[in-house]
Amino acid sequence: xxxxxxxxxxxxxxxxxxxIQTEDISKPVLLFLHGGPGxxxxxxxxxxxxxLDKLFTVCWWEQRGSGISYDSKMNKNLxxxxxxxxxxxxxTVYLRKRFKKDKIYLxxxxxxxxxxxxxxxxxxxxxxxxxxxxxxTNQDLSERLGYEYMCTAFEKLDDKKNLRKLKKYELVExxxxxxxxxxxxxxxxTKLGVGVMHNKISMFEISKIILGTKxxxxxxxxxxxxxxxxxxxxxxDEVTNKDYMIAVPKLEIPVYIFQGKYDxxxxxxxxxxxxxxxxxxxxxxxxxxxSAHSPCFEEPSKMIRIIETDVLNKQTTLADSI
Numbered sequence: 001x002x003x004x005x006x007x008x009x010x011x012x013x014x015x016x017x018x019x020i021q022t023e024d025i026s027k028p029v030l031l032f033l034h035g036g037p038g039x040x041x042x043x044x045x046x047x048x049x050x051x052l053d054k055l056f057t058v059c060w061w062e063q064r065g066s067g068i069s070y071d072s073k074m075n076k077n078l079x080x081x082x083x084x085x086x087x088x089x090x091x092t093v094y095l096r097k098r099f100k101k102d103k104i105y106l107x108x109x110x111x112x113x114x115x116x117x118x119x120x121x122x123x124x125x126x127x128x129x130x131x132x133x134x135x136x137t138n139q140d141l142s143e144r145l146g147y148e149y150m151c152t153a154f155e156k157l158d159d160k161k162n163l164r165k166l167k168k169y170e171l172v173e174x175x176x177x178x179x180x181x182x183x184x185x186x187x188x189x190t191k192l193g194v195g196v197m198h199n200k201i202s203m204f205e206i207s208k209i210i211l212g213t214k215x216x217x218x219x220x221x222x223x224x225x226x227x228x229x230x231x232x233x234x235x236x237d238e239v240t241n242k243d244y245m246i247a248v249p250k251l252e253i254p255v256y257i258f259q260g261k262y263d264x265x266x267x268x269x270x271x272x273x274x275x276x277x278x279x280x281x282x283x284x285x286x287x288x289x290x291s292a293h294s295p296c297f298e299e300p301s302k303m304i305r306i307i308e309t310d311v312l313n314k315q316t317t318l319a320d321s322i
Contacts, residue, residue, distance in 0.1 A: 001025050003057065006215065008068070011090045013078070017068030018091070019215065022057035028128070028312070029099050030056035031091060033063070035110025035134070037239070038231025040067035040224070043213035044206070048297035051304045052107075055312070057099055061091050063115075063231075068220050070227035079234045081118065088119045092126050105311070107131040109296060110266060114239055117248045124252035129282075129311055131256045134263055134293045135271040138243040142267035143185075144171045149264050150188050162188055176237050189292075194264040198292040245274050254282035256311055256319075258303060260291030276322050284310055284319035 003022050008015045019042045030052060034040045040062040052058045062069045064087050065079045095104055106127050108116025113132040120130050136142070147166065154163040166188060169181045189195030190202050211221050255278060259271045268287075275285035286306055288295035296303055306318050 006068075009091075009094055011064075011087050011094070012083075014064060014069070014071065014074055016064060016087070016091075017062045019060040019062075020057065021053040021060070023054055025057055025099065027055060027057050029095050029101050029104040030058045031088070031095060031104055031106050032058060032060050033088065033106070033108040033112030033115050034060070034066070035108075035112050036066065036228060036231055037063075037111045037235040038066045038228040041109070042215055043210040044294075044297055046213060046215075047209050048300070050296050050300045052296075055304065055307055056105065059091065059095055061088075063087065065231050065234075066227040067224050068216070070223040070230070072226070076230070076234070079231065081115070081235070081238060084115055085119050085122060088115060089123055089126070096126065103128045105129055105131070107133065108135075109133040110136065110293065111235070111239060113266075114244065117244060117251065120251050120253060121248050127253050129254040129256065129314070130251065131258065131307070131311060132271075133258045133296050134266045135257045135259060135274060136239070136266050137245050137270040137274040139240040139266070140173060141243075142264075142270055143177055143240070144173065145267050145269070146185065146189070146194070146264040147171050149194070150185070150192060153192050154188075162191065174241065177240065179232075189265055192264075194262045194292050196265065196293050197298055198260065198262045198290060199298070245270075245277055249277065250279040253280065254284075254311070254314055255280040256282075256284045256286070256306070256316075258286050258288060258295050258306070260288045260293055260295045260298065262292040265293040272320075272322060282314060282316055284316035285322050286318065287320050 003020055005020050008017050042060045103126055106116050113135045116130055120127055151166055165184050186203055190200055193200050257271055257275050259268050272285055275283055288299045291298035310316055310318050
């Protein structure tokens, strides 16, 4: 039976929204953890279909404080990493019970990859495997590596205007990153094809896709914007100031990392280093040669082939040699 639904489910102390899609409810269940923080991606699937609903019953959960889960009356003190881990596990309980599965698959994109590995670390026994897209490892270092790359690239291009915009900022290890820099960084990475997508789609175009979707009402689109700002303001520094290579050195389930070759929003090199270091029953690292930060939208057919061949069969035959 096919499903394409939008529902609100009580998760811990808050009604939270999710979109559930599948061509067949007998398929394995996949919980997708969106990035941002605060940026659900269901609308992007309309423009850039992932194909995940052909292999799985996919839950596109909109995290506490994000998208349709945003509520102006909610307790904002509960928007923190541990609470979101607890919420992820509660969503997992709901999905396992509803679809009668002992275990489900977990996929995290960008910030969602932090939430993913921390959740698996705390309770690996309810998951078949973990897939990380744009895997965050040490974002403080990643931001500085990205800054250096952009400065060098603009120098080579003799692009004095964009170089001057970047040089206004100095990224210091362990110091908070100003929001104004993040806006400049996003625009600069887009120009160089090393940000959200390698094809240089801008955040303005992505915003048009998200705000143009018919899946959200006008009220929900306003919630989306409020939730995105709130989540970034609360969570970004906490996420950035931690080295997950140290914090999560081991996971008890198979780990698969999908990383775009051109990803400087979340360092490709650091993700590859993490894949080499992490201890897990299986570790597969996969380079997407035409992608930056979003191979799930940029090279979906390759992602599906990897999942069909490796992830669902608990092997790494298509993985890079690292």
